[in-house]
Amino acid sequence: MPAPLPHEYLPSVPALVVESDDVRDGERLSDLHAFNDWGMTGQNQSPHLRWSGAPAETRGYAVTCYDPDAPTGSGFWHWLLFDLPASVTELPGGAGTGPEFKGLPAGAVHARNDYGKKEYGGAAPPPGAPHRYVFTVHALGVDKLGVDGDVSAAVVGFNITANTLARGHIIPVYGV
Numbered sequence: 001m002p003a004p005l006p007h008e009y010l011p012s013v014p015a016l017v018v019e020s021d022d023v024r025d026g027e028r029l030s031d032l033h034a035f036n037d038w039g040m041t042g043q044n045q046s047p048h049l050r051w052s053g054a055p056a057e058t059r060g061y062a063v064t065c066y067d068p069d070a071p072t073g074s075g076f077w078h079w080l081l082f083d084l085p086a087s088v089t090e091l092p093g094g095a096g097t098g099p100e101f102k103g104l105p106a107g108a109v110h111a112r113n114d115y116g117k118k119e120y121g122g123a124a125p126p127p128g129a130p131h132r133y134v135f136t137v138h139a140l141g142v143d144k145l146g147v148d149g150d151v152s153a154a155v156v157g158f159n160i161t162a163n164t165l166a167r168g169h170i171i172p173v174y175g176v
Contacts (some may be wrong), residue, residue: 001007002068002069002132003068003075004068005068005132005134005171006023006066006068006075006094006108006115006134006136007058007070007134007136007167007169008149010161010169011161011164012162013165013166013167014055014165014166015053015166015167015168016051016052016053016054016098016137016139016167017051017052017053017168018049018050018135018137018164018168018169018170019049019050019170020047020048020049020050020062020117020135020170021048021050021093022047022048022093023047023065023135024172025170025171025172026128026171026172026173026174027122027127027141027173028095028166028172028173028174028175029047029122029172029174031043032045032124033045033046033047033122033174034121034122034124034174035115035121035122035123035124036122037075037099038124039123040060040122040139040176041125042043042122042123042126044097044120044122045093045094045097045120045122046065046079046091046093046094046095046096046119047093047126048090048091048092048093049063049090049091049135049137049170050089050090051089051090051137051168052089053084053166053168053175054089054139054165054166055139055166056163057141057165058078058139058140058141058166059080059086059132059140059141059142059143060082060083060084060086060140060142060143060144060145061085061086061088061089061137061138061139061140062081062083062084062134062137062138062140062145062156062160063075063082063084063091063135063137064077064079064080064081064134064135064138064156064157064160065078065079065120065133065134065135065136066075066078066133066134066136067123067133067134067136067161068123068132068133068134068146069125069127069129069131069132070131071151076114077113077122077153077176078113078114078115078120078122078123078133079096079110079113079116079119079120079121079135080096080110080111080112080113080153080156080157081104081108081109081111081120082109082111082112082140082145082147082156082159082160083107083108083109083125083143083144083145084105084108085107085143086143087116087141087166088105089127091102091103091104095170096110096119097119097120098117098118098119099129107128108148108151109148109149110149111147111149111152111153111156112150112152112153113124113152113153114153115157116135116137119151120171120176123174124174125174125176126176129137129175129176130173130174130175131171131173131174131175132171132172132173133171133172134169134171135169135170135171135172136167136168137167137168137169138160138166138167139164139167140163140165141163141165145160146159146160149158156162164170
């Protein structure tokens, strides 16, 4: 039985449309978006994301990537990006990939992922069944979450959930 998706137990909110030129729902991530350490040979590049359908009262966005299938008991956070302005509705491929973060607007904040880095961390599942990678865009009722990039993923998630007006996701898979 697969692990639950991260939003199944959160309050219901309207859906955003999330699309990508790089990844597709249910399809395999390319090695471009896989990790480049721990024996993995990917390029660790965050995918292009575009979204629409946010409520008029949206003041900002957050973008996350989470693997609910990681053998940890708590999943694995690959990307936590927040304080994106409401005017931003698209991120180019590689925007979450450091150290330059090309394509991120000024003021955007990365929190530490479960690799311990403040950037996108690509897919790196252990051998076996493919894992799901839940790329989620959260429309927020605040322009700033009020936390910094040194807080835990749980604190970021708590603040995102408390301020979410709408959310949408794409869930590609990756396995080795």
